[in-house]
Amino acid sequence: MSLAHGILGFLNYGTMTGYDLSKAFDSSLQYFWHAQNSQIYQELSKLEKKGLVTHQLIIQTDKPNKKLYSITEKGHEEFLKWLAKGNDSVYFKSSFLMKVFFSGNKSVEDNIKMFNSFIDDCNKYLSSMKSIDNSIEFYSKEVTEEMPLYWNFTADFGFRYIHMCIDWAESCIKRLEELQ
Amino acid sequence: MSLAHGILGFLNYGTMTGYDLSKAFDSSLQYFWHAQNSQIYQELSKLEKKGLVTHQLIIQTDKPNKKLYSITEKGHEEFLKWLAKGNDSVYFKSSFLMKVFFSGNKSVEDNIKMFNSFIDDCNKYLSSMKSIDNSIEFYSKEVTEEMPLYWNFTADFGFRYIHMCIDWAESCIKRLEELQ
């Protein structure tokens, strides 16, 4: 039930269409909460049924018509309730770690390759994350000044996480090379 | 489709019941791939239909009867295929980070509390992870010597991850305290 709260969080900043939300997710939350646009439209319908958001149809001539969504008072309350609740877990799933767990069934050589390709992926991820800083700068103009601080916290987490991953993979490679 | 491969990975070490698998997940993979026992039993049926595992009914008098599962040749091939394939992503979902992202809507004081309670959770997680080392030692006797190396890699990842989380949360708290 977190996509719903992400949507409420964005609509709390101002009105948006499903399309806007999709872009907002892509340029900020995408690194720790990716959302398909198909899911966003469905979730908006659900939220509207629950009375947490409403929409207004905007007729456009040069572009397709659109539905501008806004958060309701009830939605605002739900959002604050979610924010205040400390129910999130440190736990995270990783199929890659599961693969590492069973990698004793592969050759040391293959595993060194696996870790190297993991490091490559991390570096790609790192460079794609650099666009976050631009996004933060861009959106900073539209909100109160304390918001960007927290956006930077999440971006900082991302950078620390990736660097940790790279360090770890390098240490694994080092130990494997000692075996050869 | 990763629980299936985890099951195949365990059965590759030797025969097990659904109950054994549930315990095996709990004492090793649980930190990056938690599995409900209800799901394990369902997945075993699916794997059997696909011909990747088979079972033998063991009649017991002092304990309930059980189904001993073993991996088939086809299952072994599928397992190796999965191991060799480099399709896992660095990406991970975190509802906590999403909450942080929107936490500019809460007071600085509340957010310091939030980060402190996150650090507490990390420490609890850390102490629960200490049982991993015991598990690794216990199971090490039953398998070839290279396996535990990879088990330790995953445990090492867990420790680095939690320490990174704690460092990050502390740095966030520090920045928030500077504002007060």
Added chain:
DNA sequence: AGGCTCATGTAACCGGTTACATGATTAT
């Protein structure tokens, strides 16, 4: 008497993914 271990499942639900479907306008 109460709780743990062993042991196996079903049913309902739900959040998320993948694939499919449409179509005008604008910029290169």
Added chain:
DNA sequence: ATAATCATGTAACCGGTTACATGAGCCT
């Protein structure tokens, strides 16, 4: 011409979660 942008959705599927259901034997 072609691709990108704007804009909205449906349908099928699937992996995973939660809750429920049962029951013998053993230990304290």
